Amino acid sequence: MPAVKHMKWWGWGVEGVSFHWEDKPAFPAFVSRAVGIDVTSPPAQPMSIEQLGVPAPQVSDDVRGRLTDAVGATNVAYDDHERIVHTYGKSLRDLLRLRAADLPRVPDAVVYPGSEDDVRALLELALDxxxxxxxxxxxxNIAGSLHPEPDETRTVVSLDLGRMNQVLDLDEDSGLARVQAGILGPDLEEQLGRRGWTMGHYPDSFTHSTLGGWVATRSSGMQSDKYGDIAKISRGMRVVQPGGTLVVRPLPSTSTGPNTREMVLGSEGRLGVITEVTVQVHRIPENRLITAYLFPSWEAGLAAMQEISTSDAHPSVTRVSDSFETQFSLSTRKESKGFSVSSAVGNGLFKLLERRGWDLDQACLSFIGFEGGRAHVAHEKAIVGSIVKAHGGIGLGKGPAVLYDQKKFDTPYIRDFLLDRGGAADVSETAAPWSRLLPLYNAVMENVRKVYADLGVTGWVMCHLSHSEHSGACLYFTFAFNHDGVDPIAQYDRVKEALQQTFIDQGGTLSHHHAVGTEHSRWLADDISEQGVVMVQGVIDTVDAGRHLNPGKITRS
Known part of the structure; x- marks a missing residue:
């Protein structure tokens, strides 16, 4: 098999890497209070692949031979492990179903094309x-965008683009890079970085997600305030479709009717297989600085982010956590070995703030990033510092921010840690105008807590503002609870529904950057209108009349 890196089938990340609580003295008490779990309890052990009872592949000898002809025998897999890895994404529902051996439909084969010609041959085979x-x-993916439909009777082939992982060309005059769609985030940045460039796109899933996946789900990254989300970064693309190849040229701007590039963005594979993307890239900045701030309240933090968004400063990161996420973050700090200047300063600062009248249970941690030349960074940092001060906040310096920068991709491992001990945790995010953010936030917190009370579970919900726009921002909610062990998916559905329905009721979108999939499709008409769904379905039906490309995602038809 090709040397394509995959995550472990039963959880996030790679084998041998996991979250550890032993060096975090505040974590056990926090988890006990928040979700009623004893972190010292022994973790559940995942089943072996053999125990899952993976159904045999449904592939005729003729199709097996034609798949081999298309990509070569070493690039086709029928073994249970490969097929299970490609059955689900990494949502809570996905992981609960995997761990319960709930496998109504598993891909029958996994293929690894090495070129656009290979992809074209595979699609022609699928049609024939x-x-x-x-x-x-x-x-x-955590939106249910990967699993086959449960009642699918046709042979299902997972088309893994992991071999297509190269930066093909770099136009330095235009700042455009032509890149194969199967490249993982770290490999993309490493190949660009060798030549002094960056794309600047860092979603939470950066380590384990691909450029094509980002485009197919309309991804956003931690630095989208500066670089834009993937919809802005993607300038051109090649998409293999039934009947031909869609070519979107990387032009600065066009007015040539409805935008085909926009149609592919967020299409989750339903409009074709993305093979190449031409992306906007930037010279690696001379300086990169992330600074931590502390606000006396969530309201103060939101107000500061709004003012920053319309100021002359243009940070690369604008993030502020509510008090509940701040408490969580503080609980994951490692134990200091001996005397620590940062710990001593932090403890002294908190005592000083208490004397000034701060309620530290309401304090909100913020991280703001700056990039560019030394003078530019200093100028923008001064503007932000004045705004933070005007809203009652204070600067904490680079220390906490450096730790955040180092650990920003590790949070999903905590979800697995809880899942191993009877906890259920996941995320939902939305975007709304500034005027709606606080009412939406308050309604979500109230409604989720009501569900916890109705279910009789100990639960926690927390939030951060992750990206700012001129007219509004993204709110990113994380929820966790101690499930009953009987039907955790039913309990999850109650919490998830409370979040998503409140988003819609309060004027937000069903998803800012996690796509639609099957998790969010029931709210699609509320988000884009019934006629919007008609238009989306019409495009899908026209491009893929035979429903050969990832059917059942976005819309159920």
Whole structure:
């Protein structure tokens, strides 16, 4: 098999890497209070692949031979492990179903094309033999965009683009890079970085997600305030479709009717297989600085972010956590060995703030990033510092921010840690105008807590503002609770529904950057209107009349 890196089938990340609480003295008490879990309890052990009872692949000898002809025998897999890795994404529902051996439909084969010609041959085979193709990037999706339909009777092939992982060309005059869609985030930045460039796109899933996956789900990254989300970064693309190849040229701007590039963004494989993307890239900045701040309240933090968004400063990161996420973050700090200047300063600062009348239970931690030349960074940092001060906040310096920068991709491992001990945790995010953010936030917190009370579980919900726009921002909610062990998916559905329905009721979107998939499709008409769904379905039906490309995602038809 090709040397394509995959996450472990039963959880996030790679084998041998996990979250550890032993060096975090505040974590056990926090988790006990927040979700009623004893972190010292022994973790559940995942089943072996053999125990899952993976159904045999449904592939005719003819199709097996034609798949081999298309990509070569070493690039086709039928073994249970490969097929399970490609069955689900990494949502809580996905992991609960995997751990319960709930496998109504598993891909029958996994193929690894090495070129656009290979992809074209596979799609032609799918059309001729009436197969289902599901494009697969890194497998990090949490919106239900990857699993086959449970009642699918046709042969299902997972099309893993992991071999297509190269930066093909770099136009330095235009700041455009032509890149194969199967490249993982770290490999993309490493190949660009060798030549002094960066794309600047860092979603939470960065380590285990691909460029094609980002485009297919309309991804945003931690630095989207400066670089834009993937919809802004992606300038051109090549998409293999039934009947031909869609070519979107990387032009600065056009007015040539409805935008085909926009149609592909967020299409989750339903409009074709993305093979290449031409992306906007930037010279690696001379300086990169992330600074931590502390606000006396969530309201103060939101107000500061709004003012920053319309100021002359243009930070790369604008993030502020509510008090509940701040408490969580503080609980994950490692134990200091001996005397620590940062710990001593931090403890002294908190005592000083208490004397000034701060309620530290309401304090909100913020991280703001700056990039550019030394003078530019100093200028923007001064503007932000004045705004923070005007809203009652204080600067904490680079120390906490450096720790955040180092650990920013590790949070999903905590979800697995809780899941191993009877906890259920996941995320939902939205975007809304500034005028709606606080009412939306308050309604979400109230409604989720009501669900916890109705279920009789100990639960926690927390939030951060992750990206700012001129007219509004993204609110990113994390929820966790101690499930009953009987039907955790039913309990999860109650919490998830409370979040998503409140987003819609309060004027937000069903998802800012996690796509639609099957998790969010029931709210699609509320988000884009019934006529909007008609238009989306019409495009899908026109491009893929035979429903060969990832059917059942975004819309159920």
């Amino acid at each position: 033999a009436d197969l289902v193709l599901i494009p697969f990037g890194g497998g990090s």
